Amino acid sequence: MEINDSIRVLKGVGEKTGLLLESLGIFTLLDLLLYFPRAYDTFRDAEESYFNGQDKLKLSATLLKKTRPIRTGGGRTLTTLTFDTEYGPLKAMYFNMPYIGNAFQVGENYRITGKFLRKGKNLETVNPALLREDVEIIPVYPLSKGVTNHLLRRLLTQVLERVIFNENLPSSILQEEGLVPLDEAVRNLHFPADEEKLRQALTRMRFQEMFAYSMKILLARSLRDASTAGQVFRMSPRLAQLKEAIPFQLTPAQNRVIREILQDQKKSAPMNRLLQGDVGSGKTIVALITLFNVVENGCQGAFMAPTEILAKQHYKEAVRLLSPFGVEIEELTGSTKKKDRERILQALREGKPMIVVGTHALIEEDVEFSHLGMIVTDEQHRFGVNQRARLRNKSQEAEVLVMSATPIPRTMALTLYADLDLSVIDEMPRDRKIIETELLDAREREKCYRKVRDEVAKGRQAYVVTPLIDLDEEGELNSVMGLYEELSKGELKGIRLGVLHGKMTSKEKDRVMGEFSLGELQVLIATTVIEVGVNVPNASVMVIENAERFGLAQLHQLRGRVGRGAYQSYCIMLAQIRSQTTRERLEIMVKSHDGFFIAEEDLKQRGTGELFGVQQSGNSGLVLSDLTRDYALFQKAHRHARTVYGGNSPEDQRLRAQILDRIQRSLKYISLD
Numbered sequence: 001m002e003i004n005d006s007i008r009v010l011k012g013v014g015e016k017t018g019l020l021l022e023s024l025g026i027f028t029l030l031d032l033l034l035y036f037p038r039a040y041d042t043f044r045d046a047e048e049s050y051f052n053g054q055d056k057l058k059l060s061a062t063l064l065k066k067t068r069p070i071r072t073g074g075g076r077t078l079t080t081l082t083f084d085t086e087y088g089p090l091k092a093m094y095f096n097m098p099y100i101g102n103a104f105q106v107g108e109n110y111r112i113t114g115k116f117l118r119k120g121k122n123l124e125t126v127n128p129a130l131l132r133e134d135v136e137i138i139p140v141y142p143l144s145k146g147v148t149n150h151l152l153r154r155l156l157t158q159v160l161e162r163v164i165f166n167e168n169l170p171s172s173i174l175q176e177e178g179l180v181p182l183d184e185a186v187r188n189l190h191f192p193a194d195e196e197k198l199r200q201a202l203t204r205m206r207f208q209e210m211f212a213y214s215m216k217i218l219l220a221r222s223l224r225d226a227s228t229a230g231q232v233f234r235m236s237p238r239l240a241q242l243k244e245a246i247p248f249q250l251t252p253a254q255n256r257v258i259r260e261i262l263q264d265q266k267k268s269a270p271m272n273r274l275l276q277g278d279v280g281s282g283k284t285i286v287a288l289i290t291l292f293n294v295v296e297n298g299c300q301g302a303f304m305a306p307t308e309i310l311a312k313q314h315y316k317e318a319v320r321l322l323s324p325f326g327v328e329i330e331e332l333t334g335s336t337k338k339k340d341r342e343r344i345l346q347a348l349r350e351g352k353p354m355i356v357v358g359t360h361a362l363i364e365e366d367v368e369f370s371h372l373g374m375i376v377t378d379e380q381h382r383f384g385v386n387q388r389a390r391l392r393n394k395s396q397e398a399e400v401l402v403m404s405a406t407p408i409p410r411t412m413a414l415t416l417y418a419d420l421d422l423s424v425i426d427e428m429p430r431d432r433k434i435i436e437t438e439l440l441d442a443r444e445r446e447k448c449y450r451k452v453r454d455e456v457a458k459g460r461q462a463y464v465v466t467p468l469i470d471l472d473e474e475g476e477l478n479s480v481m482g483l484y485e486e487l488s489k490g491e492l493k494g495i496r497l498g499v500l501h502g503k504m505t506s507k508e509k510d511r512v513m514g515e516f517s518l519g520e521l522q523v524l525i526a527t528t529v530i531e532v533g534v535n536v537p538n539a540s541v542m543v544i545e546n547a548e549r550f551g552l553a554q555l556h557q558l559r560g561r562v563g564r565g566a567y568q569s570y571c572i573m574l575a576q577i578r579s580q581t582t583r584e585r586l587e588i589m590v591k592s593h594d595g596f597f598i599a600e601e602d603l604k605q606r607g608t609g610e611l612f613g614v615q616q617s618g619n620s621g622l623v624l625s626d627l628t629r630d631y632a633l634f635q636k637a638h639r640h641a642r643t644v645y646g647g648n649s650p651e652d653q654r655l656r657a658q659i660l661d662r663i664q665r666s667l668k669y670i671s672l673d
């Protein structure tokens with residue numbers, strides 16, 4: 001039996017079954033082996049404490065009697081079978097299965113599975129299934145009429161008895177990542193020995209899938225690189241001087257990603273890179289240093305932020321750092337005065353080497369760059385694909401750097417832009433202290449605001465964030481305006497308070513943000529307009545009112561507004577805790593400070609993080625993996641793929657050709673065309 005043989009060589013596959021299988025896309029034995037379960041059912045052995053109608057159990061039962069089907073309301077039929085079990089009599093009710101009785105014989109013993117409910121001396125269950133094998137985990141395949149789970153399992157047994165899968169990953173990778181061999185993985189995917197084996201099998205197959213996906217990305221990019229000629233930037237001799245001028249020492253991770261970007265700039269193919277780093281890890285400086293190099297090469301650089309507040313902040317930072325080196329920097333947003341705007345546009349058109357920092361005002365039609373060398377977008381989930389593409393269209397040759405702080409947009413970008421390279425800042429500046437995080441009941445506000453007063457007295461500043469601008473209808477949630485009223489007369493009397501929310505004009509927002517940055521305002525009461533990127537290192541307390549209203553990823557972003565300098569910082573979540581789930585969710589924030597972990601937990605809370613769930617994700621073409629859920633694994637796979645793909649030795653090249661070929665042949669659902 002050969003892996004590419006038709007399924008019709010199998011016992012039990014005649015004309016009719018053959019056609020049914022083919023309609024599911026299963027033509028060959030390989031197709032069948034790659035027809036993956038969509039989920040797994042796990043069963044426990046029956047136990048008294050599990051007779052709760054919730055847990056799926058398996059139970060040994062002897063049939064005592066069967067009734068004829070009777071009609072019930074709504075045109076349904078009900079057939080009742082009564083079994084004897086060691087836990088007492090079991091009443092099994094089958095709806096709309098009038099012939100079910102034929103599958104059972106009085107006096108015979110069966111293993112059945114279902115959810116059982118204790119009712120006095122009896123047990124009850126609805127539509128339980130007959131378990132043909134004594135196993136704990138059963139794969140559930142995507143089915144269609146005439147193709148049952150049982151049929152697929154029978155056929156798979158036949159195939160797996162006769163064929164062996166050849167390994168298609170280098171043993172060095174298997175060893176390094178502790179992956180099980182392909183053959184073992186495929187077997188356990190269809191017939192898991194236990195949960196651990198299944199987990200290993202899924203990990204192996206997901207790795208494989210994402211490895212192939214990465215190879216595909218690399219292939220796509222190399223095709224692109226070959227077709228577009230970009231610009232070549234040399235390393236400016238003044239880069240070292242610039243680094244010396246920075247008031248702090250760059251972390252090794254920052255230095256590494258700067259090197260990665262500069263390497264890209266040296267190549268003629270245009271860069272397409274995603275810069276990922278947790279909140280406060282210091283992405284901005286990386287952007288500025290590499291933009292500097294572009295200007296040093298006589299080109300223009302564009303830096304696009306999602307809000308005017310952020311654009312202003314980046315602009316100021318750029319001026320502070322780069323003006324002393326004679327770099328021309330301009331700010332272009334919706335609020336830029338007409339006269340200034342015209343002057344800036346003209347300078348850009350004339351090809352003056354400069355950096356322009358702005359919002360989506362940068363992508364308006366009349367903004368024409370000449371010699372645009374590099375585009376940085378501070379992503380944070382805010383720009384749509386089209387907006388980004390429009391900036392890209394300002395210059396096909398420009399280097400593109402996309403910055404992002406959370407794993408979610410990062411993955412989305414990866415799926416949407418399959419040809420992005422990845423740079424990760426995976427460590428925080430050394431002077432950072434863990435942000436002490438506390439969860440308080442809404443009634444403990446006094447304690448919370450005492451902390452705010454203490455910190456303000458020390459010369460620090462604070463944010464108070466709340467979900468609403470105006471009072472909500474029930475007056476239950478604290479709005480920005482309501483809080484301002486209340487706090488200015490009460491807990492924070494005598495402290496200079498400011499208010500910031502989305503309905504203010506840009507000019508008002510600018511003014512308030514400016515005053516807060518300069519320390520003129522001591523406490524800023526705001527909505528989530530400050531969620532992304534705002535950087536005031538002197539701020540050391542973040543109070544989040546009605547914290548139960550925010551998602552975990554958002555809370556992490558908010559908390560990231562403090563602890564951005566050397567001061568010990570605090571995050572206090574005030575919440576109306578009405579359920580254990582809310583408490584557990586918010587406590588994740590108290591326990592963890594790792595953005596990636598929190599984002600994962602966030603996903604789990606939303607129910608997509610199921611360990612054994614297998615569903616097609618988005619339009620990436622991935623079947624078993626989910627780029628968000630499996631991100632850590634994806635990074636590993638991507639790294640290995642890069643090593644294999646980029647290696648220059650004849651050995652690497654041979655391996656690369658071989659792997660690409662194998663990917664194409666053995667996993668055709670990840671085809672390369």
Ligand SMILES: Nc1ncnc2c1ncn2[C@@H]1O[C@H](COP(=O)(O)OP(=O)(O)OP(=O)(O)O)[C@@H](O)[C@H]1O
Pocket residue numbers: 248249250251254277278279280281282283284285404405429430431532533534535537560564
């Ligand atoms: N190596 C470093 N050592 C000390 N401070 C640093 C270092 N790198 C950056 N910083 C400072 O850390 C703060 C946060 O940096 P930055 O604003 O770039 O963060 P970010 O990665 O953009 O975070 P966010 O995603 O929250 O916007 C800034 O005040 C910056 O000057």
